[in-house]
Amino acid sequence: MTHLTCDELVDLIDGALPAERARHVEVCPACRLDAARLRAALAQALEAADVPEPTDADWARIAARIDAALAVDAAGAGWRGWLHRPVLAPLAAAVLLAAGVVVATGLGLLFPWPGTRTPAGSVVALDDDEGWPAVAAILADLDPTDADMLHQTGLDVRPGLSDRLLPELSAQEWAELERLIALETGGPQP
Amino acid sequence: MEGPAAAALAAGRRVSSRTPEAAPAGHLDTLDDGALAAAAAAGRREAFDEIVRRHRRAVYQICFRFAGNAADASDLTQDVFVRAWRGLGRFRGQAALSTWLYRIAVNVCLNRASVRRPVQEPLGEQPIVDRDADDPQDAVLRAERRTRVRAAIARLPPRQRATLLLRAYQDLSHEEIARILGGSVGASKANFFHALASLRRLLGERP
Numbered sequence: 001m002t003h004l005t006c007d008e009l010v011d012l013i014d015g016a017l018p019a020e021r022a023r024h025v026e027v028c029p030a031c032r033l034d035a036a037r038l039r040a041a042l043a044q045a046l047e048a049a050d051v052p053e054p055t056d057a058d059w060a061r062i063a064a065r066i067d068a069a070l071a072v073d074a075a076g077a078g079w080r081g082w083l084h085r086p087v088l089a090p091l092a093a094a095v096l097l098a099a100g101v102v103v104a105t106g107l108g109l110l111f112p113w114p115g116t117r118t119p120a121g122s123v124v125a126l127d128d129d130e131g132w133p134a135v136a137a138i139l140a141d142l143d144p145t146d147a148d149m150l151h152q153t154g155l156d157v158r159p160g161l162s163d164r165l166l167p168e169l170s171a172q173e174w175a176e177l178e179r180l181i182a183l184e185t186g187g188p189q190p
Numbered sequence: 191m192e193g194p195a196a197a198a199l200a201a202g203r204r205v206s207s208r209t210p211e212a213a214p215a216g217h218l219d220t221l222d223d224g225a226l227a228a229a230a231a232a233g234r235r236e237a238f239d240e241i242v243r244r245h246r247r248a249v250y251q252i253c254f255r256f257a258g259n260a261a262d263a264s265d266l267t268q269d270v271f272v273r274a275w276r277g278l279g280r281f282r283g284q285a286a287l288s289t290w291l292y293r294i295a296v297n298v299c300l301n302r303a304s305v306r307r308p309v310q311e312p313l314g315e316q317p318i319v320d321r322d323a324d325d326p327q328d329a330v331l332r333a334e335r336r337t338r339v340r341a342a343i344a345r346l347p348p349r350q351r352a353t354l355l356l357r358a359y360q361d362l363s364h365e366e367i368a369r370i371l372g373g374s375v376g377a378s379k380a381n382f383f384h385a386l387a388s389l390r391r392l393l394g395e396r397p
Contacts, residue, residue: 006383007376010364041386044393045358047332048339051254054264059246062264066242069272070235 004031013038223287231278238278242271245288248360249295255355256299258340266302270295285369292356293370300348342392349373350385357382 004012004024011017012025012035025032054062218226218240226244229237246267253266273294281290343351352371356362357378362370364378371378 007379010379010383037390038383038386041390041393042358044335044339045343045354045386045389048336048343049359050336051251052260053247054250054260058260058264062246062250062267063239063242065264065268066271066275069268070275073272073276 003028004034009034009038013042224283227278227281227283227287230275231281238275241274241287245291246271248288249291252292252295252355252360253299255340255343255359256296256351257302258344262302266295266298269298269302273298289366289369292360292362292366296352296356296370300352338393339389342389345392346385346388350381350388353378353381354385354389 004017004021008017008021009031012022025035218229218237221229221237221240223241223244226237226241230241249270250263250267253270254260254263257263257266270291274291277294281287285293343354346354349371353367356367356370357364364375364382367378368375373381
């Protein structure tokens with residue numbers, strides 16, 4: 001009889017494995033040990049299940065901040081409002097694609113940095129502290145519903161994409177990414 | 191008839207006989223999620239406020255488990271609902287509203303986590319100690335164990351962490367998790383398996 005697969009072990013500890021397969025652990029010490037280890041790890045995870053309950057005052061504060069954010073939206077959405085317009089989702093896809101290209105090819109080769117031969121004014125230099133929040137705000141604005149539309153354009157944007165892209169970017173690359181975004185969107189220069 | 195209410199009806203979900211547009215503000219709590227979403231998508235803020243009231247606790251719990259502290263969890267919760275408001279027009283009702291909100295929450299948390307500098311140390315807050323416990327020393331030990339477990343979970347790869355949190359704490363099925371994370375049921379089970387295996391390794395304990 002074959003050992004239980006990962007899926008079957010998960011089903012086993014969930015109590016969802018068919019009885020015929022579940023009986024395998026009675027005769028297989030290796031699978032029994034694997035199942036015991038999984039159960040032990042799950043039990044440990046459940047020790048950290050508690051979440052402190054916010055007070056009524058905390059909920060009121062959160063609600064007030066949601067109100068304030070929606071009021072800002074209603075007032076015109078600011079310079080990032082373009083990202084929320086569905087028709088411009090493909091442009092957001094282009095921006096993500098550009099980010100991928102930037103990382104994959106190495107910006108140093110495509111876009112020489114200040115001190116080499118970058119035309120003055122074409123790249124707005126941002127130090128790391130300024131660049132992070134700016135690009136973070138842009139990427140954070142690509143919400144899951146935007147991701148659905150991006151998928152329809154042929155790009156698969158999933159949670160964790162930015163995990164792979166963002167940590168690779170230097171301060172100069174952040175600045176270049178912002179410049180590309182501005183070019184793609186016709187939006188304000190960073 | 192188009193929009194979320196129609197989609198909910200087509201999906202066979204219960205929708206109140208009272209139309210969302212006609213429901214007075216005082217009766218919004220009698221509407222189901224699909225009807226509330228339709229009303230909110232039509233611009234009724236009080237309907238959206240009811241959605242927030244219904245789902246804020248679950249959303250906050252997800253955010254807390256990703257962030258590890260109350261301040262960031264509050265920020266993330268706010269962000270989730272602001273995005274939900276902006277995206278309501280595109281909510282088609284194929285999935286439950288809660289699933290849709292969880293999906294936004296997971297994406298917001300993963301994006302925020304990737305933008306911030308990686309956390310190297312165990313989560314910043316003091317251990318939560320149950321001061322009413324019979325044995326104070328035991329309570330402190332349990333609190334320290336919780337902190338260790340949370341720190342270990344925070345070190346898991348994002349999709350494994352998300353799967354573990356949604357399955358173990360939110361008690362969602364692998365089918366629901368697959369819809370939220372945009373993968374297959376098999377991938378969800380594999381992520382759960384590897385999350386538990388990694389957790390065991392990180393905690394360095396043997397059965």
